[in-house]
Amino acid sequence: MKHLLSTRDLSAASALRLLDVAEEMSAVGEREIKKLPALRGRTVVNLFFEDSTRTRISFEAAAKRLSADVINFAVKGSSVSKGESLKDTAQTLEAMSADAVVIRHPASGAPARLAASDWIDAAVINAGDGTHEHPTQALLDAFTLRRHWARIGGTPSAGTTLAGMKVLIVGDVLHSRVARSNVWLLTTLGAEVLLAGPPTLLPVGIGSWPCTVFYDLDEAIAQRPDAVMMLRLQAERMNAAFFPSTREYSRRWGFDDGRLALLDIMGLDDTVIMHPGPMNRGLEISAAADSPRSTILAQVRNGVSVRMAALYLLLSGDPHDDEPRDDETHSLPHDLPIPEGRTTR
Amino acid sequence: MTMPAPESGITKRVVLAAADMDRALTRIAHEILEANKGSADLILLGIPRRGFPLAQRLARKIAAVDDAVDPDLITGQLDVTMYRDDLRRNPTRSPQATQLPPSGIDDKVVVLVDDVLYSGRTIRAALDALADLGRPRIVRLAVLVDRGHRELPIRADHVGKNLPTSSRERVRVHLGEIDGLDGVAADEVVIEDRA
Amino acid sequence: MTDTTQHATSTEYLIRHASILGKTSADLLLRDGRIAAVGDTAAAQASPSAVTIDATGLVALPGMVDLHTHLREPGREDAETVETGSRAAALGGFTAIHAMANSSPVADTAGVVEQVHSLGLASGWVDVRPVGAVTVGLGGERLAELGAMAESRATVRVFSDDGVCVHDPVLMRRALEYVKAFDGVIAQHAQEPRLTEGAQMNEGDVSAVLGLTGWPAVAEESIVARDVLLAQHVGSRLHVCHVSTAGSVEIIRWAKARGVDVTAEVTPHHLLLTDELVRSYDPVYKVNPPLRTADDVQALREALADGTIDVVGTDHAPHPSEHKDCEWAQAAMGMTGLETALSVVQHAMVETGLLDWEGFARVTSVIPARIGRLHDQGRELVAGEPAHLILVDPAARWTVDPAAMATKGRNSPFRGLELPGSVRATFYAGHATVLDGALATPRQVAPAREAAAWTR
Numbered sequence: 001m002k003h004l005l006s007t008r009d010l011s012a013a014s015a016l017r018l019l020d021v022a023e024e025m026s027a028v029g030e031r032e033i034k035k036l037p038a039l040r041g042r043t044v045v046n047l048f049f050e051d052s053t054r055t056r057i058s059f060e061a062a063a064k065r066l067s068a069d070v071i072n073f074a075v076k077g078s079s080v081s082k083g084e085s086l087k088d089t090a091q092t093l094e095a096m097s098a099d100a101v102v103i104r105h106p107a108s109g110a111p112a113r114l115a116a117s118d119w120i121d122a123a124v125i126n127a128g129d130g131t132h133e134h135p136t137q138a139l140l141d142a143f144t145l146r147r148h149w150a151r152i153g154g155t156p157s158a159g160t161t162l163a164g165m166k167v168l169i170v171g172d173v174l175h176s177r178v179a180r181s182n183v184w185l186l187t188t189l190g191a192e193v194l195l196a197g198p199p200t201l202l203p204v205g206i207g208s209w210p211c212t213v214f215y216d217l218d219e220a221i222a223q224r225p226d227a228v229m230m231l232r233l234q235a236e237r238m239n240a241a242f243f244p245s246t247r248e249y250s251r252r253w254g255f256d257d258g259r260l261a262l263l264d265i266m267g268l269d270d271t272v273i274m275h276p277g278p279m280n281r282g283l284e285i286s287a288a289a290d291s292p293r294s295t296i297l298a299q300v301r302n303g304v305s306v307r308m309a310a311l312y313l314l315l316s317g318d319p320h321d322d323e324p325r326d327d328e329t330h331s332l333p334h335d336l337p338i339p340e341g342r343t344t345r
Numbered sequence: 346m347t348m349p350a351p352e353s354g355i356t357k358r359v360v361l362a363a364a365d366m367d368r369a370l371t372r373i374a375h376e377i378l379e380a381n382k383g384s385a386d387l388i389l390l391g392i393p394r395r396g397f398p399l400a401q402r403l404a405r406k407i408a409a410v411d412d413a414v415d416p417d418l419i420t421g422q423l424d425v426t427m428y429r430d431d432l433r434r435n436p437t438r439s440p441q442a443t444q445l446p447p448s449g450i451d452d453k454v455v456v457l458v459d460d461v462l463y464s465g466r467t468i469r470a471a472l473d474a475l476a477d478l479g480r481p482r483i484v485r486l487a488v489l490v491d492r493g494h495r496e497l498p499i500r501a502d503h504v505g506k507n508l509p510t511s512s513r514e515r516v517r518v519h520l521g522e523i524d525g526l527d528g529v530a531a532d533e534v535v536i537e538d539r540a
Numbered sequence: 541m542t543d544t545t546q547h548a549t550s551t552e553y554l555i556r557h558a559s560i561l562g563k564t565s566a567d568l569l570l571r572d573g574r575i576a577a578v579g580d581t582a583a584a585q586a587s588p589s590a591v592t593i594d595a596t597g598l599v600a601l602p603g604m605v606d607l608h609t610h611l612r613e614p615g616r617e618d619a620e621t622v623e624t625g626s627r628a629a630a631l632g633g634f635t636a637i638h639a640m641a642n643s644s645p646v647a648d649t650a651g652v653v654e655q656v657h658s659l660g661l662a663s664g665w666v667d668v669r670p671v672g673a674v675t676v677g678l679g680g681e682r683l684a685e686l687g688a689m690a691e692s693r694a695t696v697r698v699f700s701d702d703g704v705c706v707h708d709p710v711l712m713r714r715a716l717e718y719v720k721a722f723d724g725v726i727a728q729h730a731q732e733p734r735l736t737e738g739a740q741m742n743e744g745d746v747s748a749v750l751g752l753t754g755w756p757a758v759a760e761e762s763i764v765a766r767d768v769l770l771a772q773h774v775g776s777r778l779h780v781c782h783v784s785t786a787g788s789v790e791i792i793r794w795a796k797a798r799g800v801d802v803t804a805e806v807t808p809h810h811l812l813l814t815d816e817l818v819r820s821y822d823p824v825y826k827v828n829p830p831l832r833t834a835d836d837v838q839a840l841r842e843a844l845a846d847g848t849i850d851v852v853g854t855d856h857a858p859h860p861s862e863h864k865d866c867e868w869a870q871a872a873m874g875m876t877g878l879e880t881a882l883s884v885v886q887h888a889m890v891e892t893g894l895l896d897w898e899g900f901a902r903v904t905s906v907i908p909a910r911i912g913r914l915h916d917q918g919r920e921l922v923a924g925e926p927a928h929l930i931l932v933d934p935a936a937r938w939t940v941d942p943a944a945m946a947t948k949g950r951n952s953p954f955r956g957l958e959l960p961g962s963v964r965a966t967f968y969a970g971h972a973t974v975l976d977g978a979l980a981t982p983r984q985v986a987p988a989r990e991a992a993a994w995t996r
């Protein structure tokens with residue numbers, strides 16, 4: 001693994017390995033001395049083109065626990081418009097001998113672009129790109145779900161998949177990188193994924209996703225999910241005619257106290273409620289966020305372990321035993337080009 | 346006994362058979378008790394993967410001598426992956442679990458257990474890993490095979506067999522607990538040479 | 541009309557054994573800008589100083605005519621100039637190109653179109669025909685001075701706001717009506733603006749996965765549907781630029797069946813590439829309209845073969861590298877196309893059996909010239925006609941290397957692809973602009989004589 005760009009490209013074996021390593025990293029987090037020397041002398045750059053304090057500090061804690069040097073590089077919107085291009089920034093970081101670049105960017109595909117370019121040689125970790133993916137968030141969600149699933153199954157979580165688990169993801173799927181990364185990762189790990197949200201916030205083309213889609217949240221809950229993941233509703237969607245009003249949205253697709261009570265009535269004692277944060281309380285989620293079903297703080301804690309695992313797996317190992325890069329020359333058949341399905345860079 | 350391996354030009358030579366191995370471990374167990382003047386404060390930490398089952402076997406042998414000892418309570422596993430100095434030179438290694446006995450290691454006599462002592466770099470990593478977990482009173486080292494070629498000033502306190510080798514050769518330790526499933530004859534030490 | 545046939549002292553060429561339109565093998569004699577003879581008599585009529593070209597195995601075709609080229613001059617000479625763009629055109633087998641109006645300043649006055657026209661004449665590689673803007677500054681609010689451009693020395697006949705859609709239905713109706721006065725045509729870039737705000741790629745399975753804002757097919761089709769109905773209502777000529785969806789094809793097929801005077805164009809890239817390529821996030825695949833699905837590609841190929849789509853237009857859109865060396869969303873839209881058009885069309889249409897070389901000539905030369913009212917281009921290869929023709933080696937195979945191209949743009953989506961067909965020679969009014977597959981010399985015309993021709 002040279003880069004971590006999306007969960008769609010992640011095989012079940014790679015995903016499981018990452019989660020298993022994260023289990024060991026998590027054990028380190030419980031010791032008195034939480035630091036490991038594995039990445040001593042290596043430089044990790046947090047390159048944030050978008051503010052996200054929680055994601056940045058999670059990566060920073062992860063890198064520091066592995067003894068890497070951390071450089072935080074925030075490129076504000078204004079610098080981008082002043083011509084501070086991704087290419088210029090990448091070349092600057094290359095000159096600083098960055099070993100890994102953790103990138104958060106408002107443009108979908110910016111991390112993939114960085115990884116495929118010859119601007120920089122470092123390992124690239126996608127910390128959220130536009131409305132594309134947020135793979136470490138999905139990995140920490142999967143890690144949290146796996147621990148929960150293993151606990152109720154009475155098995156150790158290392159080495160196990162999410163087979164048999166039913167996960168419901170609710171809200172603005174169209175603009176959610178968290179939803180996309182989770183759909184691919186959770187299904188790769190064997191879970192069944194259900195999606196629910198207003199039709200305006202489900203992308204055209206969702207029919208080809210390995211999920212069942214519901215427009216009615218209560219109908220989706222009636223499928224007895226083992227976990228309900230609420231997505232954040234971005235403020236900028238609220239006035240763009242995706243739905244009539246926040247009140248109507250909240251009534252139809254918010255996880256409110258009534259729906260929390262419904263889980264009890266249905267006897268879904270082990271169903272957990274997740275949220276990637278930050279939450280809009282009273283909009284997509286209510287006091288359910290504070291109920292014992294909520295995994296929200298565990299998600300934050302697990303984020304550091306998962307990011308340690310990602311950094312360790314990307315930065316250790318012989319950098320030269322990579323697969324050869326695709327040759328520039330390729331040829332297309334006459335009767336239609338490009339293969340179906342997943343492509344790798 | 347030398348026999349050509351079926352696959353390729355590799356020759357294999359069994360240097361310790363199961364019975365030899367068992368005798369060596371019995372001797373080491375006695376040596377450990379002798380050096381420690383009994384079983385007080387004794388902790389055996391195996392280095393994954395094969396050091397751990399060896400530590401368990403030694404603990405059982407110690408318990409057989411001293412019935413005050415519960416072998417499970419004096420055995421643990423110490424992963425050294427994250428402390429290695431060759432992480433970039435090899436394919437990525439997944440770290441294994443570190444499990445300490447409930448008593449911890451502070452002020453204990455910790456015996457590190459590994460299958461083969463070679464460059465000494467693994468033990469160097471283990472000493473660093475140990476320092477992050479606590480402060481033992483004494484640290485000793487027990488190995489099943491010492492094959493020489495040390496690159497660091499490290500030596501073992503207890504050695505099952507000293508085995509002069511060329512650096513071209515590979516020493517393979519097969520243990521029933523780990524390799525038994527693979528259809529390999531359990532419990533033997535083999536030297537492989539690429540002819 | 542520019543009379544490109546009067547050229548007294550040109551080299552005489554005797555082309556031996558060319559396969560005319562891929563059929564009969566014959567000799568052609570080019571003299572004084574015209575085809576002097578075709579067939580067995582050509583060699584006998586050649587003067588002793590004639591340069592003989594052995595065209596055994598080569599196909600002779602009428603010089604290609606592009607209805608859709610972005611030359612960027614004036615204003616973005618860092619991206620392309622009339623000189624570099626027309627060199628690329630000659631190498632690609634073109635003898636005439638239409639320079640789109642979205643330069644800076646916009647080609648919305650007689651002054652700008654005459655400037656572009658003069659630059660074309662000075663370059664001398666191809667006939668550069670300026671396209672006039674439909675609305676002032678491509679603003680979509682007021683009609684540009686269409687009549688003045690039509691009557692200028694550039695004799696503009698094709699008008700387009702290409703790059704943006706003439707989306708106001710009243711303005712579009714007026715434009716369609718107005719250009720009837722001088723036999724003009726409105727070439728529409730069909731893109732409903734509200735449905736494509738922030739659009740980055742085709743809306744469908746791939747955009748859903750990539751998280752890129754979709755450019756739905758309906759945004760093109762709704763404008764095409766409206767425009768064919770408007771054209772029918774006012775009895776005007778409409779040309780639809782770069783048709784990219786199967787749905788648009790259906791609408792145009794329906795309109796033609798109803799007798800609407802509509803013509804349609806497809807780009808080489810829409811005949812070959814699909815939105816699957818966007819998975820790389822490489823902006824070299826970013827173009828407007830976007831690459832669509834395999835089903836759309838198949839429908840476009842069939843429509844070009846059956847005449848529903850009339851012509852191939854390159855939509856050659858060079859960009860400086862920094863406009864592509866960035867993240868997808870910030871990258872400019874557009875691809876170069878002049879130097880790969882012939883090969884891509886051969887690959888997608890000829891080698892698949894959908895078109896023969898005569899059909900190729902129809903969609904790349906005969907009909908584009910007719911739509912642009914270029915009376916001396918796209919002619920039959922017979923004695924007496926202007927000598928705008930090319931020699932193509934259909935058996936050649938080459939690997940696309942953008943760095944080796946004459947255009948300033950390095951943004952070819954065919955980079956690294958092995959393609960068939962190579963332009964060995966281009967004759968522009970009997971003058972060889974390309975010989976042995978390399979640029980030769982531009983055609984020099986005395987300015988006074990041209991001036992006289994314009995005022996004819």
Ligand SMILES: [Zn+2]
Nearest residue numbers: 702703729781
């Ligand atoms: Zn256009």
